[in-house]
Amino acid sequence: MIEGFIAAFVGVAFGIGGTVAYGKRTATSGRNKAEQEIAKAKTKASDIVLSAKDEAVKLDSERRQEWKKTEERLADRETSLDKKFDDIDRRAEKLRKQESEVEELKDEIRQIRTRQQEKLEKIAKLSKSDAADKLMQMTERDIKEDLVGLIGKLQKDAVDDAEERAQTILVSAMERMSSEVTAERTVTAIKLTDDEMKGRIIGKEGRNIQSIQRATGVDVLVDDTPGMIVLSSFDPIRRQVARLTLEMLMKDGRIHPGRVEEVVTKAQKQIDKDITRAGEDAVREVGVVGIPKEMVRLLGELRYRTSYGQNVLMHSTEMAHMAGLIAEEIGANVRVTKIATLLHDVGKAVTHKIEGKHHHIGAELARKYGMSEDIAHAIEAHHDDIEATTPEALVVRVCDALSAARPGARNISAENFVERMRDLENVAMSFDGIDKAYAISAGREIRVIVSPKHVDDLSSIKLARDIATKIESTMQYPGTIKVNVIRETRAIEFAK
Secondary structure (H helix, E strand, C coil): CHHHHHHHHHHHHHHHHHHHHHHHHHHHHHHHHHHHHHHHHHHHHHHHHHHHHHHHHHHHHHHHHHHHHHHHHHHHHHHHHHHHHHHHHHHHHHHHHHHHHHHHHHHHHHHHHHHHHHHHHHHHCCCHHHHHHHHHHHHHHHHHHHHHHHHHHHHHHHHHHHHHHHHHHHHHHHHCCCCCCCCCCCCCEEECCCHHHHHHHHCHHHHHHHHHHHHHCCEEECCCCCCEEEEECCCHHHHHHHHHHHHHHHHHCCCCHHHHHHHHHHHHHHHHHHHHHHHHHHHHHHCCCCCCHHHHHHHHHHHHCEECCEEHHHHHHHHHHHHHHHHHHHCCCHHHHHHHHHCCCHHHHCCCCCCCCHHHHHHHHHHHCCCCHHHHHHHHCCCCCCCCCCHHHHHHHHHHHHHHHCCCCCCCCHHHHHHHHHHHHHHHHCCCCEEEEEEEHHHCEEEEEECCCCCCHHHHHHHHHHHHHHHHHHCCCCCCCEEEEECCCCCCCCCC
């Protein structure tokens, strides 16, 4: 049994030893293989590096050759450009020499012409300016009568044709259009039934009148005119509301601050209805459609506006009738002409709210509410500060002058009339060679008598045009003014 243990122990020892010896031998063999593989890899890597270096050297050599060729081409081009620049410099120098020669030739020619002119002046005993003046005088003397006759004939032909055509159109328009002559005025004063009513309107400690002024925005004057109440406001709509309010209060008899506010509200609603109705009636009377509601309301507000005593809404409607007839005769757009004429003064409805001239304001309002540019331009150009570029705009301008110029349309005070006549005569007298000037036909004509010694026939034609131009630029007037320049020489002798 002991021998068995010893044998087992010896077997185990030999097994362990064999295993250790095998492991060492295996490790040694693996290390040798790894070293061999590493050596092979190093050899292979070395070969790759050498190959890459050779390829890089080859590429560098090729690039150097290409760069060298490029440098050679650039050098050739630079040489060629230098040659061209040299040629250009030589040509420029040659041109400069030629220019100098040309200038020398010009100077020589000028000297020759100057010497020739001096010789001619010595021979003729006249300077160049004197000779030119004599030639102009001779030419003017020879053709003056022909020029005067030609100008007169052309003017006569133009006037005859224009007058005949204008008469046909205007007579046709006037024949088919009729409107009232008297113009409605805006009421700004209210007659009181008695003096007691004045006290009731004022109220205790002025409460009633202060309430009216506060609610309407209108100044109420009760002491200026006996038996009358005067309403003062720049806004005609507010003035109408105040007028209607006072009429309703006086009719009802109950006047106190609470009642005033209630009546003002009713009056405002009534005036709003009247404004809308007036605008719709005007549009319907003229016979146009498609006008924005905002513009129709502004048109209705013109019922309460006057210009020189002429009701602006009535003025606009009668203009629209005439404009439609004239536009039809001359072939213009009738709808555009009618709408533009009807709305030409719509800017006056808001001139107390917006700064600017009413025709510019009206055009901006038309553009704002989406109306066509033809209509906006015709509205804006119906006065002289904007040039009328369309037939419709010219028709609006003509109808505005016709409506304002008819008898009874505008009431102007005698003082203003005399002042306008005086200004018209002073404009004519401001020119040289005028003896007298008379404004006649209610300012529709200015007759200018010139001195025949200072103004000849040809100059009188130019003088008439100059006077008309100055009148247009310095004065404001309805319609047209005829400038009549009279030149006459009378020789009187007595036989004794």
